[in-house]
Amino acid sequence: MRYLLPVVFLVALLAMLMLRGYVHSEILADHRVRPPAPTDQVPEHILAGGPVIDARDKQNPKALGIPDRRLVLTFDDGPDPVWTPKVLDKLEKYDAHAVFFVTGTMASRHPDLVEQMVREGHEIGLHTFNHPDLSFQSTDRIDWELSQNQLALAGAAGIRTSLFRPPYSSFSDALDNESWPVTQYIGSRGYITAFNNTDSEDWKRPGADAIIERATPDGTEGSIVLMHDSGGDRSQTVEALDRFLPDMKERGYRFTNLTEALGVPSAHTEVTGLELWKGKAFVGAVAVSENTTEVLVVGLAVVGVLVFARFGLMLILSFAHARKVRRKGFSWGPPITRPVSVLVPAYNERECIANTVRSLMASDHPLEVIVIDDGSSDGTADIVGGMGLRGVRVVRQPNSGKPAALNNGIRNARYEIVVMMDGDTVFEPSTVRELVQPFGDPRVGAVAGNAKVGNRDTLIGAWQHIEYVMGFNLDRRMYDLLGCMPTIPGAVGAFRRSALERVGGMSEDTLAEDTDITMAMHRDGWKVVYAEKARAWTEAPESVQQLWSQRYRWSYGTMQAIWKHRRALVERGPSGRFGRVGLPLVSLFMVLAPLLAPLIDVFLLYGLFFGPTQKTIAAWLGVLAIQAVCAAYAFRLDKERMVHLISLPLQQILYRQLMYVVLLQSWITALTGGRLRWQKLRRTGAVEAPGVVNNQRQRAAGERRSVA
The missing domain is CATH 3.90.550.10 (Spore Coat Polysaccharide Biosynthesis Protein SpsA; Chain A)
Incomplete structure (x- = not known):
């Protein structure tokens, strides 16, 4: 026992530290980004179509658009403990719904925010677990990223989602010979892929005025707007929302969830049984790891x-x-x-x-x-x-x-x-x-x-x-x-x-x-x-x-x-x-x-x-x-x-x-x-x-x- 107990203690400590490193994208993270590739293998109707790709039918992939006067406000990379609550407050203030494409790393660390999103009627989409460029990854790694992200959602809010947005993505017309096969594979796993056609570029921190200008669609056309609630200082995004939301409502726009705008069933399905408990166990282990390592680091x-x-x-x-x-x-x-x-x-x-x-x-x-x-x-x-x-x-x-x-x-x-x-x-x-x-x-x-x-x-x-x-x-x-x-x-x-x-x-x-x-x-x-x-x-x-x-x-x-x-x-x-x-x-x-x-x-x-x-x-x-x-x-x-x-x-x-x-x-x-x-x-x-x-x-x- 003189050797076993100390070894067990140190192994448990190392396991907690590695779990913390995993959910902080320090372990198994891949930060490579592939440059643009040729587009000759991507169907023309996909490149020229809407920002939503439904490739669940491999023989008949579809590009879907957003109806006029509908805005699907989307936020990537969260939830963030500082900025996501402020974004949610603005959405609640102006009675607007949005889609949050969350990473598993953040969702597992802040499950209360994911639960709040669902409770307040917002929609959740997957943004992978560790935010890698999937064009570099094998199908096994893609499956792992999706399943781990779903595991975090199950533990946080008891749901699964059918919405997905790939990391480092932009408009659907930017699909190329490297990213299109990934989109097809994602569709074969039962997911709808949501790109965007209006980029606020808030990650550049250009100021609230510039964010509003870039997020505003032309005329009355519907659009998926890309913003971020994590990944850095998002104070300008929060400031822009306080003006963008009421202004667009005055112009007759409605801020809706993606499935509501498309007129399809909700992306959320309830998780029960073993999958639910596996999710809760994972989120609980992350919480123990986070709290324990934070205390130990301070100590x-x-x-x-x-x-x-x-x-x-x-x-x-x-x-x-x-x-x-x-x-x-x-x-x-x-x-x-x-x-x-x-x-x-x-x-x-x-x-x-x-x-x-x-x-x-x-x-x-x-x-x-x-x-x-x-x-x-x-x-x-x-x-x-x-x-x-x-x-x-x-x-x-x-x-x-x-x-x-x-x-x-x-x-x-x-x-x-x-x-x-x-x-x-x-x-x-x-x-x-x-x-x-x-x-x-x-x-x-x-x-x-x-x-x-x-x-x-x-x-x-x-x-x-x-x-x-x-x-x-x-x-x-x-x-x-x-x-x-x-x-x-x-x-x-x-x-x-x-x-x-x-x-x-x-x-x-x-x-x-x-x-x-x-x-x-x-x-x-x-x-x-x-x-x-x-x-x-x-x-x-x-x-x-x-x-x-x-x-x-x-x-x-x-x-x-x-x-x-x-x-x-x-x-x-x-x-x-x-x-x-x-x-x-x-x-x-x-x-x-x-x-x-x-x-x-x-x-x-x-x-x-x-x-x-x-x-x-x-x-x-x-x-x-x-x-x-x-x-x-x-x-x-x-x-x-x-x-x-x-x-x-x-x-x-x-x-x-x-x-x-x-x-x-x-x-x-x-x-x-x-x-x-x-x-x-x-x-x-x-x-x-x-x-x-x-x-x-x-x-x-x-x-x-x-x-x-």
Whole structure:
């Protein structure tokens, strides 16, 4: 289900987007227009006859005219949500009827206007679904255009129509050897084709006076007048109608439907049964697609603005944070030189635990090390005990989970400042000293260190390295200045023991105990800060499955922590700043906004195949460039080599998708009331801190010299 549900969601989203593209003439649309061709194959009586062609009898096609003093006012390309209602108002005002040749794309998007046309006594004709030049199309495509147009009419007004007007048509005497076979085929499908013999040319926007002049027939002859209620600004058409309709009535003309003028039965027939429900289902699907995609586009735009604003804020505040902590003479307060307790919860960490403990023994700050063996079955505790190191204690307990192990370690700690780290992490010699200096400020209750990926030589490791430097540590600089740090990383963090005891220690309520305790510290009024020089090297997951397990736990645990501390939003006092700033930011950018992030990729795919490809690629490259700038700045602040940024484009294409699916799966787990257990990751013990490696080499060289 972890793969099926996200895939179904994305496929449904893409289907809605493609349906919207279909009814907006972005998919399957053909905008070619054929130039005039010879006319020798068109019967003379058709070319010289009236504007209505009845080719239903293939052997005896007829050209029909409009009786004198009858005007059939026709409108093409609608219905339009802006101009069609104005046209209908003018027709109602002067008690005139008209024929609307609608496209399926517009009729399916605005079914209420089609229903209004029929209700007010106007006639509907087909103008194809996507408005292609039918002389380019096969008979199958012509059938498709007609059937889809009829489907839209059935769903909108419950009718079928026998009237048709081909796109890009004009007078019947303009029929040629390419368009005449199309007219014959349309007739064989049971349609009457209506051209026109008076063109207002309102699409040129020549002004109301010119539209009226061109729409007025000579003398008293009847005519089919061509106008448009869609396809652009039709204000001049509406203005012209306000004078044209009453003027022509004064001259004795009647504005009638086409079938009424021809004296034949109505073009409309009622649709019932399965065809009616198919039409309604289609129109309903279009409405869902339109509304959903509009909401998503707006949501994406809002999230995009917020994300870019966050990027800008992050860059500015990170720069300010770096200047603050790196300026000459900066200090948190009196230097912290007293010993600290380092807690190392460990469960089956035999591959890593020796490196972890040795790195602590190389520390240049006095400390005690407490390894809490949480019921390991691989001899982790025995390895530590066998190392015979002074200042290192092993506390054994039955398997109870990481929070319980940390609480056990707190109870056994001798000192006021407690450093916590993971059993797969190694510290540099200066890490502990740098991590505890902020406690010189008595208001500081907890300190976040700088966690770094040690195994960055693989592609997955390089992607996580980018994420750690850019997404985690750059964020922490921003949150530090805002005074609302959301998480003390489990790999490298420090706490006042008295502050921990005040908030009840590490909680087992969530799977993100580090986020949970950080939020609890804020709510208790403590400051939480970031120490950039307190570097810890951790072993990131090396397989997709391990990465999935870790991030699934993180995202689900973060949701749990946000929900647990939701009352911080309305609390006053010391926790108010975190509730007003930190909790909304974490909720928006770590939980809510990423849900819309797949839209970027869905719209990207749609734009590449169906939209403006060059603009789509340019937009994607622009976003990538902004991310690259942020990443490069973050790498510069952390003094990291830029070479790993080569994989940033691939990270955005592949790695980001995995994170989307993980978050979506976490949402599904949360909404369905599911429970997620702690998932142990397989470790290799390959990570060592650079400083530790050098110290160990020096120590080994000294031992060899002593032996010699």
